[in-house]
Amino acid sequence: MHHLGPHAEIVGLGLVTQHGIDLQATGIDQPESHVLQEFFQLPSDTFVAVADDTPEEFAKLTDTRASGDWNFHHKNTDGGAIGGLAPSGPWSIDIETDLVKGIDTWSYLDGDTTPIPLEPTATANLRAYAGPSACRLDCTIPRCGDGIIDGGEACDDGNTVGGDGCSADCHSLH
Numbered sequence: 001m002h003h004l005g006p007h008a009e010i011v012g013l014g015l016v017t018q019h020g021i022d023l024q025a026t027g028i029d030q031p032e033s034h035v036l037q038e039f040f041q042l043p044s045d046t047f048v049a050v051a052d053d054t055p056e057e058f059a060k061l062t063d064t065r066a067s068g069d070w071n072f073h074h075k076n077t078d079g080g081a082i083g084g085l086a087p088s089g090p091w092s093i094d095i096e097t098d099l100v101k102g103i104d105t106w107s108y109l110d111g112d113t114t115p116i117p118l119e120p121t122a123t124a125n126l127r128a129y130a131g132p133s134a135c136r137l138d139c140t141i142p143r144c145g146d147g148i149i150d151g152g153e154a155c156d157d158g159n160t161v162g163g164d165g166c167s168a169d170c171h172s173l174h
Contacts, residue, residue, distance in 0.1 A: 013087055014049060015039075015126070017095075018079035019103060020072050032073040033102025039066040039082065040094040049083035073102070088152045088171075089128030096123050144170035 017037060020030045044063040051058040058068040058080035072078040085091065097106055099120055107115035108124065118124055129151035132142035142150035147158035155166035155173050162168035 013085040013128075015082040015085060015093070016050075016079065017068065017081070018077055019070055020077040022077045023075040030073055030076065031102045033071070033078075034100035035068070035070045035078075035103060036098040036100060037068040037070075038096045039068075040064065040096070041092055042066060042082065043084070043086065043091050046082050046084040048080060050079075050081040052078050052080055086128065087149060087154045088130060090130045092125060092127045094123050094125050144168075 019035045020033055021028045023029055042060070042064045046060070046066075048055075048058055048060050048066060052070075057070060057078075058066070060066045060082075066082060068080060070078040097118075097120075099106065104120060105117060106120065107117045109115050131152040132150035135141050136148075136150075140146075142148065144153060144156060145158065145160040147156055149156045149170075153170040156170045157164065157166040160168045160170075163174055165173060167174045
């Protein structure tokens with residue numbers, strides 16, 4: 001296992017894909033299942049951080065494309081993670097999913113929120129913008145120092161003081 005030194009800085013977001021039901025956590029036996037996923041338009045500096053079983057199961061095929069081919073059943077879940085996504089964009093990732101067998105629904109989960117169901121055959125698109133929107137869904141106006149990381153911000157610790165873990169302009173960790 002690799003450990004980061006005391007002054008190491010981890011910058012970036014991760015995209016996790018998980019399939020199936022874990023028997024130990026739920027008591028539900030996962031039927032034999034097969035899921036295919038293609039990730040397009042990945043930023044070139046992203047990487048496959050976790051391939052659950054083997055590298056062949058989930059791998060980055062080119063600088064901008066990753067592919068997953070998961071077969072699983074009974075006691076396990078399956079999936080992987082892409083790391084190195086910049087918190088501020090611009091970037092846009094398309095995810096094509098083929099629920100071949102055993103699973104018939106999928107959803108998007110952002111942090112601790114309730115899953116948002118997605119159409120089984122639709123291409124999902126995840127985007128990060130270089131700058132904040134004019135307003136948030138709750139009609140508040142994004143600004144550096146409000147404690148919410150918005151488009152164009154790498155961090156937002158709730159103030160505009162530099163040297164405390166987040167720069168005064170919210171563009172870098174310091």
